[in-house]
Amino acid sequence: MxxxxxxxxxxxxxxxxxxxxxxxxxxxxxxxxxxxxxxxxxxxxxxxxxxxxxxxxxxxxxxxxEPRHNALMRPDYSHKLKTIAANIDQLIIVIAWRPKPSWSLIDRYLIASQRLNCDALIIINKADLYEQYASAEARLRLDEFKQIGYPIISASAGDADEVTGITELQKYLHNKTSTLVGQSGVGKSSLANEILKDANIQVGAISDNGEGRHTTTSTRLYKLNAGGKLIDSPGVRDFALPELTAQQLRAGYIEFNDASLSCKFNNCSHQHEPKCAVRQQLADNKIPSERYQRYLKLLATLD
Ligand SMILES: Nc1nc2c(ncn2[C@@H]2O[C@H](COP(=O)(O)OP(=O)(O)OP(=O)(O)O)[C@@H](O)[C@H]2O)c(=O)[nH]1
Ligand SMILES: [Mg+2]
Ligand SMILES: [Zn+2]
CATH class of the missing domain: 2.40.50.140 (Nucleic acid-binding proteins)
Structure with missing residues (x-):
């Protein structure tokens, strides 16, 4: 032989x-x-x-x-659906005080996390730019995500004088596969660099990309010493949700959950139906109105 x-x-x-x-x-x-x-x-x-x-x-x-338990997908340049990462347990949605956050983009990632049946958390990065750029409006919008139950971690990395928030972030990474997602330039790779600091091989790998300073072009998985895996993915300009159903859209707004059980119709779209408990909560200021308005906008795109 x-x-x-x-x-x-x-x-x-x-x-x-x-x-x-x-x-x-x-x-x-x-x-x-x-x-x-x-x-x-x-x-x-x-x-x-x-x-x-x-x-x-x-x-x-x-x-x-092997069969995937889930897959984060995104259309490529030719509008063909492409898998960004498979088998993930948690989406880490990274935003920064600069570039200005897109609240609708966060909503869409949160809907995606529900569809993927995975956890979600939000990082507001570039804490060093807070004084300069954190407008009252932006702080209010961000607070709404906390109000409805998502963890929010304030962090700084990269160009910041001081690195902050990494210890808190690490608490969320144990024994899970987490994927960093968000706009380009918010600091995903810089945060990954800090998290992977004591894992030489992995930092080396990131350094090949220019110490995390350059736009990431391919998604990459890193093993964490403390257990768990971290995936850094290229930034997006936009993030669409192909083949989203009205039911999936509603499920993506976790603040509707409890109230929706009391809506008259169990497939209530919370838009114009009579005896809608979600709209009642809205009227009572128990649900953030801006989030609800963005929900209606997305709902209108489904038809
Ligand atoms: N001031 C400040 N700058 C930061 C911070 N974190 C990252 N940066 C800088 O922001 C720029 C973009 O950082 P990256 O880590 O490459 O951003 P990214 O999200 O990975 O970008 P893509 O790979 O294009 O998606 C770099 O110049 C970083 O040094 C921070 O906390 N504060
Ligand atoms: Mg990057
Ligand atoms: Zn309703």
């Missing part, structure tokens, strides 16, 4: 991919290998659990992808 072509089949997880080149961390020995995939497995993404075959010489080949 030709031993040169002997193959070993093993399991692993996709760390990142650059076009056709896929990096897989082997489960048994934590080695990272380069791998290629046949066309029918071309949808493989960061976070996928896979089986690969390792030849003693030559390229490793992707054999199969």
């Amino acid at each position: 030709n031993t040169l072509n002997k193959k070993r089949v093993t399991k692993g997880q996709v760390i990142t991919r650059y076009g056709a080149e896929i990096l897989v961390e082997i489960e048994d020995n934590q080695q990272v290998v380069r791998c290629t995939a046949k066309r029918k497995l071309d949808h493989v993404a960061c976070g996928d659990f896979v089986t690969i075959s390792l030849a003693e010489h030559g390229n490793a080949q992707l054999q199969s992808i």
Whole structure:
């Protein structure tokens, strides 16, 4: 038998991919290998659990992808849906006092987190720019997310004189796979750099991208020493929710949950139906009105 072509089949997880080149961390020995995939497995993404075959010489080949428990998707340039990251437990929505936050973008990521059946938390980064840019309006909008129950962590990294918020953030990362998402330039990679500080290999990997200073071009998974995994993803200008149903949209507004049980119709859209408990809560100022207005805007796009 030709031993040169002997193959070993093993399991692993996709760390990142650059076009056709896929990096897989082997489960048994934590080695990272380069791998290629046949066309029918071309949808493989960061976070996928896979089986690969390792030849003693030559390229490793992707054999199969295990079923995903969820996948964060986004349309690419040609409007085709592309998986950003698979098998995630938590979305970390990063915003900053600069660039100015898009409240609707946060709403959409929160709806996505419900659809993915994963946790969500919000980081308001660039705390050093608070005095200069945190308008009363922005503080009010941000506070509404806290009011309805989402954790919010104030942080600073990157260009800030002082790094803050990392210890608090770390409390949310244990034994979960968390994905940093948000607009470009808010500081996702800078935060990842701080979190991964004592994990040399991983910092090196980020440094290849210019110490986190440059726009991230590919999604990448990092293992945390304390247990858990962190995925840094490229920033977005916008984030659409393809194939969103009215039911999923409602479920994405967790502040409607309790009241909606008392609406007259169990599929109430909380828009014009009689005896709508959500609108009653709104009238009683128990639900943030701005969030509700943004909900109506999204609802109008579904028809
Ligand atoms: N003043 C200030 N600047 C920061 C802070 N965090 C990050 N920055 C800077 O903001 C810029 C963008 O940071 P990145 O970490 O690359 O942002 P990103 O969200 O990863 O951007 P993309 O990869 O394009 O999505 C860099 O110049 C950082 O140094 C902060 O807390 N305060
Ligand atoms: Mg980045
Ligand atoms: Zn209702």
